[in-house]
Amino acid sequence: MSLTDTDRLSPRITPAGHLLAAPDVEAPALPDDVALGAVFARGAGHGLLYLGSSTIGRALPPAWAWWRELGARYVTALCTTTEGGEIAVAEPDPTELGTLIDDAPPMTGAEYLTPDVLAALWSEIDGALRDELAESGESLQAFLRSRHPAWNLVGRVHFNLAENRKDPEAPFAFLATYAARLSAHGKTQHQPLSRALEEFSGARNKAQLLSLLMPVQRAAERCDWLRAMVESREIYHPLRWMPADAFRLLSDLPALESAGIMVRLPASWAAGRPARPAVRASVGTRPPSRLGREALLDFRMEVSLDGEALSPAEIRSLLKGADGLQWIRGRWIEVDTKRLGRLFQRFEGLEKAAQAGLPLNDALRLLAGVSGDEDDAFGERDWAQVVAGDWLAQMLQQLRQPEGLAQVDPGPDLKAQLRPYQQAGVRWLYLLSQLGLGACLADDMGLGKTMQVLSLLLILRRDAVDPRPSLLVAPASLLANWAAEAERFAPGLRVLVVHPSMTPADELRALDSARLAQTDLVVTSFGSLLRQPVLETMQWRVAIVDEAQAIKNPGARQTKQVKKLQARSRIALTGTPVENRLSDLWSIFDFTHPGLLGSAKDFAGLTRRLAKAEHFGPLRTLVRPYILRRLKTDRRVITDLPEKTELKAWCHLSPIQAALYERAVKDLAAALDGTEGIERKGIVLSYLMRFKQICNHPSQWLGDAAWQPEASGKFARLRELVDVIAAKQEKVLVFTQFRETTEPLAAHLGSLFGREGLILHGGTPVAKRRELVRQFQEDESVPFFVLSLKAGGAGLNLTAASHVIHFDRWWNPAVENQATDRAFRIGQRRNVLVHKFVCRGTVEERIDQLIETKQQLVKDVLEGGAELLLTEMSDRELLDLVRLDIHSAQAN
Structure with a gap:
């Protein structure tokens, strides 16, 4: 279509x-x-x-x-x-x-x-x-x-309403004018509408006159009082008006303006119409006796006029008076006695109900104007006002602008230097955790959410006010990353990974609350959370969910289990813009701030009313203090970023991959028996290639052309990454050393992005390559480019990409860096994230460890070129290098 x-x-x-x-x-x-x-x-x-x-x-x-x-x-x-x-x-x-x-x-x-x-x-x-x-x-x-007939520019008719305090019987004056022309100074010159009859007299100007009066005619069809003025020709004369006449014009302002008439009101009506008395409530003037979602805030109401409280006698007088314009405190004000009375009673009821304190969630919903009450129409905002008291206003201001928060620092316990925006993020997380409230840290991928959370945990541990451990739930593919980052940057944290890939099965079976209490951070997967009931019964200091889009489906079993966690505060981490899909927003906030957005049914009703009113500001006001989102494109952030950030994308093996890999190890052991020389080298190289192919996808080794996404752990990891990249509408380069992998990869990526991308490999005609590069660089609808490493690793300028994925590793850092530099080069204005896919428990992980530790093997072999020296290993060394650690490789 x-x-x-x-x-x-x-x-x-x-x-x-x-x-x-x-x-x-x-x-x-x-x-x-x-x-x-x-x-x-x-x-x-x-x-x-x-x-x-x-x-x-x-x-x-x-x-x-x-x-x-x-x-x-x-x-x-x-x-x-x-x-x-x-x-x-x-x-x-x-x-x-x-x-x-x-x-x-x-x-x-x-x-x-x-x-x-x-x-x-x-x-x-x-x-x-x-x-x-x-x-x-x-x-x-x-x-x-x-x-559209409303856009009539031959001349603009103005209805002018003015106060006339010298005439107590008719305290208003009305005059219809039109904008005749512009003065030399660019000011509009007005003439009484009666002058138009003279200026446009004659057949030649009849069309101009009809065009000028057309807005008046359209408005008269909707306003009986105006139609009467037109028919009696009073419209062409200055008129003395009573307050009821003036209010009638005010009531019909939308009809007049949509017809194309400009209405000018008395200059003393600063807001464009007379002031209105408002039922005003303040909430949270004093600090509550306890913090967290259970906090109870003080609530006080009054009826005010431009911020000044009215006396009880003045309130009674207003409510007993007539609708329309009333004279009070030396000026005219607009009064809707029925609406004012209804709101007065409603706020009085709230004040009585809140004598013991107003729950924090209720206070925040009132403050944002999304109380969930169907009778609380958006039109009431001009007649009722809820403001934050001193304590609550200060708290919300701090949450909205964390840069100004008091400094908190993990100190030397953190083996890294936080960037200024990360320091602000840590201060923000710390404040919310101290208040017992939740948080949604939604920074772009690559801005260091992991580092900010580790810093928070170090600070909480040092404070020692609450010695309970914290829990982090993440996709299984990210557990190794969390463990490695914690060991590298926060070695003082006592971390326990509750997952069979990193903890022996007998230790997992014996896990109890006493063992958990001896840690600072427990890291687990969504699957293990379902299998370990003890995690649900613990009282955690902080419960954290990484890749929080995993709980966007409120009906999913893992979402329900996550929301059962008991913690003083809860944190959601995500790189996707949660405010852009309301269903995702509700489910994530149902974890971080239970009750703030009401039930799913309440929230659905609220969003229907917001959509009907075309007014989503109140919802944004409600959630904004609890979402911290910094973008790589933000000038305040990007100047502080490294130009290139390299990340490990840990992958697990699917069951069929694990079976094929284990079989290949046994076959290699048998094939090596008794072989030597050139024959042995050939066997070793062919099996190293087989291991790479199996780690990519079983179909690459089997040659069955199936390429089912669920059969490959790398394809599953690719889906997780693309969910974030697609939500951000960013572009990605995907490198593979295998030409036969390019098309299946592109087909899988196309299904994830919902749009086709591009492919370049050794068989791509040279003449076509320039057009592919141009298309990727200039066409914003092209989301990805799959390239074989040899064909696309040099000579191309692909700076439209802000992500580079090495789907399989060349095991040569120089070659990989050359490919990465297709995006990270002169002309690149984005922070480039490099994702290197590594299958846990396989030869890929062990080679990666060699590269990371910069052992002599890397310098002599990998950087020198090819895998030839691997063939010189002994049988025992070689089999130890390629063996399968089934516990690390498993995905659940």
């Missing part, structure tokens, strides 16, 4: 800040006559211009409705252009764009939204307007009228 013939499209912001209309089978269907695919095919500017000018009043999915707001702001600004005048639309203020971003609904790539990105798109809209205007051959006014 092409982009232009589908009605299921979702907006997607790429890491480069480009806006695309991407096919999405899960997206809500667009109205039949809203053709976004075709217009976005011309470019984002054309798409946004179409949204902002042609879909006014149409029901659109929340994400598209939000983008329509940007387009409509441009068209609204365009309306100040006088007939025949030069088109000049100023960019919005960055603060205004920041406020717009805060209210953005979830969408793919939302983390890349910045004021600069919106400003660039604003310029694209401007360019699209000029292109389409030139193509149409119409005037600007005619062009916009063809898009």
Whole structure:
């Protein structure tokens, strides 16, 4: 299906800040006559211009409705252009764009939204307007009228309302004017609407007069009082108005403005309309007696006007008065007695119920405006206000800006130097753990989430206030990495890995709470968590889940088991943007902050109301203090990063891989018996190749062409990595030394990304290689490039990639580095992550250990070229090198 013939499209912001209309089978269907695919095919500017000018009043999915707001702001600004005048639309203020971003609904790539990105798109809209205007051959006014009748630019009618305090019987004055022209200083000159009858008299100007009055006519069709004024021709004269008349205009402001009428209100009404009394509550003025989710906060309410409390007598007077405009404290205010009374009673009830204290989760939901009450409509925000008291406001400010937190440092116990953004992350995690609250550390892959967590654990251990151990649950493929990182950077931590790959079976069977209490950190897999009931019964200091997207399915058995863990605070680690999929957000927060987002049913109802109101700001306000996400593209972070970060991607063997590998070891032992010389060397080299092939995928050795993803531990690890890379819309190079592996790899990657990538190997024609490189570099829709190491390891410039995966190792660091440098070279503006796949318990792990320890074998053999010296090992040495450690290799 092409982009232009589908009605299921979702907006997607790429890491480069480009806006695309991407096919999405899960997206809500667009109205039949809203053709976004075709217009976005011309470019984002054309798409946004179409949204902002042609879909006014149409029901659109929340994400598209939000983008329509940007387009409509441009068209609204365009309306100040006088007939025949030069088109000049100023960019919005960055603060205004920041406020717009805060209210953005979830969408793919939302983390890349910045004021600069919106400003660039604003310029694209401007360019699209000029292109389409030139193509149409119409005037600007005619062009916009063809898009929607509300965009009438022949002249703008203004309804002017003013206070007239000299006339107590009719304290307001009304006058209709129109914007006739611009002065030499660029100021709009207004004339009474009656002058239009004179200026546009005669047949020649009749069309201009009709165009000028069209907004008034449209508004009169919706407003009875205006229709009466038009029919009586009072619209052309200054009028004395009573408060009820003025309030009638205020009530119909949306109808007047959507018809194209500009309404100007008294200058003393600073907010654009008269002040409203608000029921105001403050929560968390004093520190609670206890911390954590069980914290109870103080709650106090009042009725205030512009922040000043009203007396009980004034409140009674307001509630007994009439709806509309009332005179109080020397000014006019707007009152809705029914709504004010209802909110007053509701907050009074909350205050009485909270005499013993308001639960923290309830306080935070009230503060964000997502209480979960169906009657708590978003329109009530102008009449009710919940503010954080001194203690709560300070806490939330610290969580939102961890850079300013008090310094905490693991000191010499950490054998590494934390970068400034990592120091801020540790301070943030420490504050939340001290408060007994959860956290979601969602830094980009490669920014050091592991280091920040190890630093936190070292600090907690040193504090010794709570001696309980902490628990970390991670995919089995990451356990070795956690153990290695802890041993390297935090050797003082007592770490126990509860998994058969690293702990003997008899020790696992004897595991009890006394043994666990002797540790600082217990590391286990999701599978082992299900098999070890003692982990569920323990009271942990901190419970941490790595790759937290693994618990995004609330119905999964492992998710339910993780959420049973008992801990003072809980931490989720993930490299994916959790705010972009609401179901994932709920499930992760149901672990880190149980109850904060309500039940799954409550949350579904809340999101429906948010979508209906096209207003997701309250939800972002609620979760933002507990999500810390730093991007590699952030200038404040990237200047502090190494240009290249190398990571081990540990892989397990599937059962069939383990069986084939074990059989190959036995076959090698038999084949070596009695052989020598050139024959022995040939046998050794062929078996080393067989071990590599089996570690990649059984089908590579068997030649059965099946290549089932579940048959390979490396394919499973590839899925885990791609989940994060695809969510970030980043690009990846995948190197393999085997040409026959390139196509199965590309097929698997295509299924994971949902889009095809590129392949380059020795059989690729030289003339085609340049086109493949250009396509990868320039086409943002191409997510991956699979290359054979010999064909793609040199001479190519592939800086569009921010990830490099060595699917199988050449066992020669120089060759691998040369391949890595296809991405990491001059012109690269991204931090490059290099993932080296290594199968645990196999020859791959032992060769990797040799490379890491820089033994003489590496210098003499691997860096010198090829595997020939391996053939000179004794039979015992060789078999020890390739033997299978089945416990390390197993995946569960």
